[in-house]
Amino acid sequence: MSTLKADTIQSTGGGAATLTKQRAAKAWANFNGSGTLAVRDSFNVTSISDDGTGLYSVDFSNAMSDGNYAAPGCATYFGNDSATGLVYAMRTSSNVYTEHGTAGFALRISDNNADSALDSGSVELTVMGDLA
Amino acid sequence: MSEILVNKLTGTSTAGVILVTGEGNSTTTNLQQGLAKQWVYFDMASTTAVDSLNTSSLTDSGTGKFVVNINNDFNNTSYTVNYTGNGYASDTFPANVTCVAKISYETTTTTGLYDTISYGSALVDSKYNYCTAHGDLA
Numbered sequence: 026m027s028t029l030k031a032d033t034i035q036s037t038g039g040g041a042a043t044l045t046k047q048r049a050a051k052a053w054a055n056f057n058g059s060g061t062l063a064v065r066d067s068f069n070v071t072s073i074s075d076d077g078t079g080l081y082s083v084d085f086s087n088a089m090s091d092g093n094y095a096a097p098g099c100a101t102y103f104g105n106d107s108a109t110g111l112v113y114a115m116r117t118s119s120n121v122y123t124e125h126g127t128a129g130f131a132l133r134i135s136d137n138n139a140d141s142a143l144d145s146g147s148v149e150l151t152v153m154g155d156l157a
Numbered sequence: 158m159s160e161i162l163v164n165k166l167t168g169t170s171t172a173g174v175i176l177v178t179g180e181g182n183s184t185t186t187n188l189q190q191g192l193a194k195q196w197v198y199f200d201m202a203s204t205t206a207v208d209s210l211n212t213s214s215l216t217d218s219g220t221g222k223f224v225v226n227i228n229n230d231f232n233n234t235s236y237t238v239n240y241t242g243n244g245y246a247s248d249t250f251p252a253n254v255t256c257v258a259k260i261s262y263e264t265t266t267t268t269g270l271y272d273t274i275s276y277g278s279a280l281v282d283s284k285y286n287y288c289t290a291h292g293d294l295a
Binding site: 026027028029030031032033034035036037039040041042043044047049050051053054055065066068069087090097098099100101102110111112137138147149150151155156157 | 158159161162163164165166167168169170174175176177178179180181182183184185186187188190191192193233235236237238239240241253254255256257258259260274276289291292293
């Protein structure tokens with residue numbers, strides 16, 4: 026097997042190199058949003074804010090190029106495998122971010138039956154798209 | 158276009174850290190941290206995955222509940238799982254669809270598996286189940 030050792034890979038013009046058939050996530054996070062918010066682990070996330078019950082904002086370390094990225098995620102009752110579950114959704118908050126900002130985004134966790142906002146003990150998200 | 162043909166990339170400073178320049182040419186991103194370390198597409202009617210990466214097996218743990226067993230484990234339980242399903246046994250969606258992963262997170266201490274649950278008005282063996290996991294491998 027041949028091995029290429031390098032710390033940084035760029036195109037010959039100094040820009041982004043093409044990785045054949047590969048697209049990497051640009052950010053991800055796993056956090057406890059119940060009680061005092063605690064980020065368990067993350068990548069390219071500088072902070073996550075608790076904006077109220079079931080409401081959170083995610084800040085990127087390195088911004089995205091536009092708001093057209095995808096940010097799928099899911100949330101669970103902490104340690105609870107009941108049939109009801111929580112819904113992860115984007116939200117618009119005029120005093121935090123418009124939905125899908127380049128510097129971050131805001132999300133809402135709610136009960137799937139009652140649509141009431143709820144704190145989640147485990148919110149997990151991934152961001153796919155282009156960096157600025 | 159210049160092209161390098163190689164089978165393995167390794168960082169010179171740290172073997173597991175290779176930076177690639179972002180699309181906007183102004184920042185770099187850690188290639189390894191961005192790569193999905195495990196993914197699986199499965200139908201809860203079967204314990205055989207339709208397609209997968211780094212998935213050793215699937216375990217049916219009850220109606221609407223599956224365990225995804227990871228081949229090469231993560232190095233902690235703080236990895237991120239995104240799970241989407243249709244909450245129905247066929248090609249449609251019911252009301253109140255919920256699909257969650259790592260439902261036993263609080264009591265799950267192993268780095269080699271996670272739980273999924275599919276709920277569409279009731280627990281149901283969902284037809285389309287997609288999971289991706291990001292984090293640090295052991």
